[in-house]
Amino acid sequence: MEPNNKKMIVWIVVGVVVAAVVIYFAVSGGLPQQTPQGTQTPEGTVAVTGTSPIAPSGEVIAPSGKPADNTSVPGSQTAPQQSAPLSTKEVPPQAVKLSVSASGFSPSSFSVSAGKAVTLSLTSTDDQTHVLRFNDPSLNAVAIGIGPGQTRVITFNAPAAPGTYSFHCDVPGHTARGETGTMTVR
Numbered sequence: 354m355e356p357n358n359k360k361m362i363v364w365i366v367v368g369v370v371v372a373a374v375v376i377y378f379a380v381s382g383g384l385p386q387q388t389p390q391g392t393q394t395p396e397g398t399v400a401v402t403g404t405s406p407i408a409p410s411g412e413v414i415a416p417s418g419k420p421a422d423n424t425s426v427p428g429s430q431t432a433p434q435q436s437a438p439l440s441t442k443e444v445p446p447q448a449v450k451l452s453v454s455a456s457g458f459s460p461s462s463f464s465v466s467a468g469k470a471v472t473l474s475l476t477s478t479d480d481q482t483h484v485l486r487f488n489d490p491s492l493n494a495v496a497i498g499i500g501p502g503q504t505r506v507i508t509f510n511a512p513a514a515p516g517t518y519s520f521h522c523d524v525p526g527h528t529a530r531g532e533t534g535t536m537t538v539r
């Protein structure tokens with residue numbers, strides 16, 4: 354066989370393999386993306402792995418398959434889900450980023466749009482556990498619990514009603530020393 358023919362056969366084999374891989378991913382929908390831009394699921398876009406997907410309608414979908422119920426029990430099948438601990442580098446740019454320590458939340462106030470999906474991250478910047486909870490029962494399920502130095506993220510729909518919603522750290526003694534803040538819904 355001529356060397357040129359050999360080369361051509363190698364290129365044909367390479368071409369067939371590339372085409373097979375392309376077809377495989379086109380048919381299978383490809384590998385799940387674990388990027389900050391989000392994982393695509395049948396329910397919608399997952400901002401951070403482990404959080405509830407956001408449907409094209411903008412609604413956050415609970416594991417139950419229904420729109421997440423902010424009044425439910427935190428972590429339940431009907432609640433918006435928080436992520437596992439992750440690196441702060443994995444928090445997407447659109448997230449509202451809070452940190453908390455014995456000196457309080459930073460920032461201690463932020464604003465969101467009424468009814469819109471919110472991606473909220475919380476980082477413990479000291480050697481303590483912290484638990485963000487809202488005071489209003491309408492946001493009972495919107496909670497983030499983190500260990501020392503950890504970061505977690507939750508996605509949830511902001512209340513439809515504009516107003517100021519207070520939150521606090523639910524660990525005993527932490528609210529009293531000033532771990533409180535407000536979310537303004539516009």
Ligand SMILES: [Cu+2]
Pocket residue numbers: 453454482483484522523524527532
């Ligand atoms: Cu705390």
